[in-house]
Amino acid sequence: QQQVKQSPQSLIVQKGGISIINCAYENTAFDYFPWYQQFPGKGPALLIAIRPDVSEKKEGRFTISFNKSAKQFSLHIMDSQPGDSATYFCAARPGDKIIFGKGTRLHILP
Amino acid sequence: GAGVSQSPSNKVTEKGKDVELRCDPISGHTALYWYRQSLGQGLEFLIYFQGNSAPDKSGLPSDRFSAERTGGSVSTLTIQRTQQEDSAVYLCASSSGINSPLHFGNGTRLTVT
Numbered sequence: 468q469q470q471v472k473q474s475p476q477s478l479i480v481q482k483g484g485i486s487i488i489n490c491a492y493e494n495t496a497f498d499y500f501p502w503y504q505q506f507p508g509k510g511p512a513l514l515i516a517i518r519p520d521v522s523e524k525k526e527g528r529f530t531i532s533f534n535k536s537a538k539q540f541s542l543h544i545m546d547s548q549p550g551d552s553a554t555y556f557c558a559a560r561p562g563d564k565i566i567f568g569k570g571t572r573l574h575i576l577p
Numbered sequence: 578g579a580g581v582s583q584s585p586s587n588k589v590t591e592k593g594k595d596v597e598l599r600c601d602p603i604s605g606h607t608a609l610y611w612y613r614q615s616l617g618q619g620l621e622f623l624i625y626f627q628g629n630s631a632p633d634k635s636g637l638p639s640d641r642f643s644a645e646r647t648g649g650s651v652s653t654l655t656i657q658r659t660q661q662e663d664s665a666v667y668l669c670a671s672s673s674g675i676n677s678p679l680h681f682g683n684g685t686r687l688t689v690t
Contacts, residue, residue: 510681557619567612
């Protein structure tokens with residue numbers, strides 16, 4: 468129950484397309500759902516985050532959609548660019564720590 | 578300002594040796610986290626510090642792993658009698674509070690031969 472399940476494991480999208488990454492959780496005590504972006508050789512960095520009292524949050528080309536009843540949330544990257552090629556991690560907070568999904572390697576074709 | 582600093586950036590050690598990994602968090606950040614990143618396994622939580630105390634050690638894989646934090650700042654993760662399965666990138670992150678984002682260092686890549 469202390470898990471966040473992420474899919475797909477890898478994703479290839481054409482430049483200008485929409486990239487969609489999905490996550491699911493079981494523990495209803497989770498109260499914070501961030502997404503992190505990681506480039507090779509670097510640590511992850513916070514991209515965008517949402518709390519469960521909100522169904523959608525948008526920051527530029529990045530949108531989180533949150534479905535509390537289904538216990539699912541997703542990251543949408545609009546107008547995907549080659550510079551978005553990275554590994555993306557969804558995460559959730561139970562208590563004082565953050566637990567992460569296994570990651571999605573996103574490749575945007577030029 | 579300076580971000581989270583980890584050293585060494587790379588460490589190659591022989592099986593059975595002990596290793597120490599160091600993390601310098603962002604100044605003033607009270608929370609410090611250690612994660613392990615293995616290929617295809619995402620970010621595995623190891624331990625969390627609030628100040629010098631470790632309220633949650635639940636992720637440490639075995640008693641060969643230990644961590645300490647001194648002065649509410651620098652943290653050291655120690656792995657004793659290293660095994661090949663310990664090979665991974667060890668990431669440290671700090672945060673100004675539980676409602677604040679994690680700031681990660683670039684990690685220490687540990688290779689056990």
